[in-house]
Amino acid sequence: MITKLDYKINYQALNLGHSYYDYDIDDTFIHDYNPNFDEMRDVFIHIKIDLLKTETCAELFINLKGSYNVLCDRCLSFMKIDIDKNDYLIFKEGIGEDDETIIYISQGTEFIDLRPHIYDFIALSMPMRHVHNDESDCDQEMLNKLKEYLIEDY
Ligand SMILES: [Zn+2]
Known part of the structure; x- marks a missing residue:
């Protein structure tokens, strides 16, 4: 089990060169950090960090891979988003x-x-607009209900 302490890197004690970190992120991590953020659920993301320490900085090459569910903007039912992206961060x-x-x-x-x-x-990593690829993948019952109440704007 990963505790909060495992996310703290002892910068002073790090050797120069590469260090590697792996984390499995789930809903608990997200809700512990920000209880108000409820747009994602069923989070399962594997994070790999390659940290390169030099004399005056630490460069982080980060890969996020996994998936989570968010509400579809069109039918308001949950849809899965797969992510596999690289990020970069430098502490200088x-x-x-x-x-x-x-x-x-x-x-x-x-x-x-x-x-x-x-x-x-x-x-x-959450796309600004997230909808099922095809309207036919949406929750049809929900769509029909929504159409009764909302003006179609898609
Ligand atoms: Zn949908």
């Missing part, structure tokens, strides 16, 4: 403006907590 010693891929850390930083970043990668 120094002062500057963080952006999507660069996080600045002070020289004496001891631990880096990966939880917020893993959460972001997963939350951001």
